[in-house]
Amino acid sequence: MAVELSPIDKAKFVAAKRAVDCIEDGMKLGLGTGSTAAWMVRCLAERIREEGLQVQGVPTSSRTAELARSLGVPITTLDEARWLDLTIDGADEFDPELNLIKGGGAALLQEKIVASASDQMIVITDAAKEVRQLGAFPLPVEVIPFGWKSTKTLIEELLGSMNVLSCECALRMKDGAPLLTDEANYIVDLHLKRINEPRQLSMALNQIPGVVENGLFIDICDMVIIGHGDGSVVVRDANSREIKGERVEFEPSDNVFANPED
Template identity: 50%
Template structure:
């Protein structure tokens, strides 16, 4: 099976945790899009629920499939969010933000009673960091913010190239919230919690792509089938 097929398998397994009447958060990215694709037919068959999207792209995708949508302003607490990850480790610590929606993804996930991560086996790692860590930053004072990231990340034991993400047009990528993204190639992040705390001290950093203590279960699909990381006792 290909990575694409594994993503689909993980998405289909996540449907087992969706119950009628749920208020559901929908993630962003290629794997999360698979979940939207398999959720659409269930809604068409009569599954009643209401969903909140983590990006404009996911909103448009869900609406095309006839999935009922709302906002966190209308429904400020969700039962469950299903989203992908750029990396996850055995402690369900994540790096997210490759798709540029990390701020909204974290807001939606933390407004949810539970978060399920769906991923293919290439995303499961021993140590986070091989995938660059995205930081959503305000446009004002970008150079000053970048310099503070360099200094405080070094204090947390992380160093590496920090680049401003560009779009297909060569211009700076702008998030749905109007911010820029810095991609930090730190390599192995030995102490994610220390780095997370350091980055929170920087005013220009709106949010970072470390999702720590947020996910409850990961559904990882690969050559050997489905592997669950975390609790699967019905009370996740």
């Protein structure tokens, strides 16, 4: 039985389904985190059930690991897999060069480690995430809890010398307390509005003591698949610079909705 989806969920679903079609038998996969990546895990589980696809997945968060287990997707650790064929993940923003901002789901550290240990990274997203210039979405920076206020002060001092539109920084909270990542770190969100030199900013942030990693993904993404609510997708390839439109069947079965992520 087909399930009725909202236009935004249709867009996420078709992007995820198109990306999962790139997976080949025997691959070791990085499994991203977030609402669009959750669609990918469901579509992957359906291929495993229907086709007997043999894969191993490395989740980028405890949430993704829980979802994969519940759907019967085999998972392992990055240490066991050692190197991956493909990572499929979402993004909070991407620019024309396929540079990304990630970390809205507070999983940026594991996401960047896993993506960097992969032969290829495919980003699945909807059209609203495409921007001419990064920075409208707050840039997450993962910091250790010890001395986090001093680290935040150093970040603010750095931003004063960078080519950004705003320098506002805020500790991310949850239920009245600092949000904790899977590594028990904090997230400081940088509300920059515009980032003119993302590569320079990324390198400078990671030089600050107390900063673990930042959410700028530079030269990591190989392909972006943009889903639309009418069932079409646009595929952008970073290497060939090719942009092509395709159509994807967007009527998911009930099986795809098994144990959906909240």
